Amino acid sequence: MAEKDPWADQVFTDEVPVPTDTRTTDYPWDKFTKVGLSTVFYPDEGKDGDTTKQVKNRIDNSLRTFGKKKDPAWKFTSRVVLDENDKSCVRIWRIE
Numbered sequence: 037m038a039e040k041d042p043w044a045d046q047v048f049t050d051e052v053p054v055p056t057d058t059r060t061t062d063y064p065w066d067k068f069t070k071v072g073l074s075t076v077f078y079p080d081e082g083k084d085g086d087t088t089k090q091v092k093n094r095i096d097n098s099l100r101t102f103g104k105k106k107d108p109a110w111k112f113t114s115r116v117v118l119d120e121n122d123k124s125c126v127r128i129w130r131i132e
Contacts, residue, residue, distance in 0.1 A: 068130040
């Protein structure tokens with residue numbers, strides 16, 4: 037017995053134009069002009085603010101995208117750390 041194709045009702049079309057806009061970043065990655073520079077990012081305060089882990093995940097995705105566009109590629113590392121006031125933050129270093 038032949039299995040039913042779960043995609044049989046999916047409609048494909050070539051009549052919708054491909055978007056031409058590109059994503060940009062609001063982060064200052066281009067300011068990491070040399071290896072060894074670092075900076076910190078803090079989660080937003082308040083009830084609906086992001087956790088430090090959420091900030092780190094968002095930053096890591098942005099860093100990967102940005103770094104791949106450089107020739108040669110820039111590499112970064114990030115860690116959730118405590119600042120001098122024991123406040124949780126994300127520190128970013130350029131490593132290559």
